[in-house]
Amino acid sequence: MTFYECLTAAINEFIIYGFDSQDRLDYWVKELRKTAVKSLITPQKLQNELERALKGAFDRLVTKGGLVNKDVTRFTVARLTPKMRAELDRRILASVNLIKFNREESISNMLRRxxxxxxxxxxxxxxxxxxxxxxxxxxxxxGMLPFKERRVIIDQTHKLIANINEIVxxxxxxxxxxxxxxxxxxGYNYRExxxxxxxxxxxxQNNWAQKDGYVKPKDGYTSNVVAPGEEVYCRCRYKYLYRVSQLPDEMVTQKGKEALQSKKIY
Ligand SMILES: [Zn+2]
Structure with missing residues (x-):
């Protein structure tokens, strides 16, 4: 019996007999749970899909050199790989738990309804x-569940990328x-x-350029704001700045300006 056939049968029976016994209700709740679980993509398949997405992002950035640019050397990436791999493992575990939780919640909501x-x-x-x-x-x-599960995969991939970038x-x-x-x-449903x-x-906080008196805050510190991608479905990201010359004038102190001028710093 498919979930829909089961639901039809259950509804028809209650229309005829009404709620006349707890046993009748328990029986159909059990059947509905069984057919609902059967109708969903298996947890194993979903986990494979999730791991493929997260490992794919990890490979693009770490294994295939996506992180390497004029500010980040291959050597740095190699040295940080174990730390980033730990982040990947942590993310996979969190996602599997999240998916399990969503599934339980959707089935419970359906049965409660x-x-x-x-x-x-x-x-x-x-x-x-x-x-x-x-x-x-x-x-x-x-019916909402496949959509929610897809969102978890996209969201967790984005968080993994954000965290790896920040580690580097x-x-x-x-x-x-x-x-x-x-x-x-x-088409992007951004947060206002x-x-x-x-x-x-x-x-x-404690960056070298500020310690040396070259820069000052304009909008505050990263520790004062939520991280990009931290809130659910947030697709924001950070671009990291490594040189004083990348900062706007208002963030560079007099000492910083002089140091730039004399090419003591860049
Ligand atoms: Zn955002």
């Missing part, structure tokens, strides 16, 4: 039930990070409060 409806039908049944609408509502709880940036002496909100990208942060530049 069904039980709520079934127990409202008086003994002897009812003729005034809109079967179609009720089925649609109960099914909806499960901090190790490599980044001074500051510039917020990119992607709000101009069409993150659009406000677009182009803001946050200093890292």
């Amino acid at each position: 069904f039980s709520g409806w079934a127990t409202s039908i008086p003994i002897g049944g009812s003729k005034v039930v809109d079967k179609k609408e009720e089925k649609k509502q109960i099914k909806k709880e499960l 940036a901090l190790d490599n002496g980044a001074i500051a990070a510039k917020w990119h909100s992607n709000w101009k990208q069409s 409060d993150h659009k406000e942060l677009d182009e803001n530049i946050y200093l890292f």
Whole structure:
């Protein structure tokens, strides 16, 4: 029996008999759970898909050299690989748990919705039930799940990329990070409060350039704001800044300007 056939049978029975015994309800709740679980993509398949997405991102950045640029050497990436691999493992574990939780929640919501409806039908049944609408509502709880699971994979991949980038940036002496909100990208459902942060530049706490008196904060510190990608479905990212000359004038002190002029720093 498919989930939908099971749901149809359960609803038909309650329309005829109504909520006349707990046993009848327990029986259908059990059957609905069974067929619902069967109707979903298996946890193993989902986990494979998740691992493929996360490991794919990891490989692009770490194994295939995506992180290497004029600020980050191949040597740095090699040295940080174990730390980044730990981040990958941590992310996979968190995602598997999140997916398990979403699944349990969707099935419970569906069963709660069904039980709520079934127990409202008086003994002897009812003729005034809109079967179609009720089925649609109960099914909806499960129908959202594949969409939610896909979002978890995309979201966790984005978080992994953000965290790997930050590990490298901090190790490599980044001074500051510039917020990119992607709000101009069409079709992207951006957060209004993150659009406000677009182009803001946050200093890292204890960065070398500030310790030496070359720079000062404009928008504050990275530790004072939520990290890009930290909030659910946030697609914002940081561009890391390593040189004083990459900062706007207002963030460079007089001492910094003189040091730049004399090419003591860059
Ligand atoms: Zn955002």
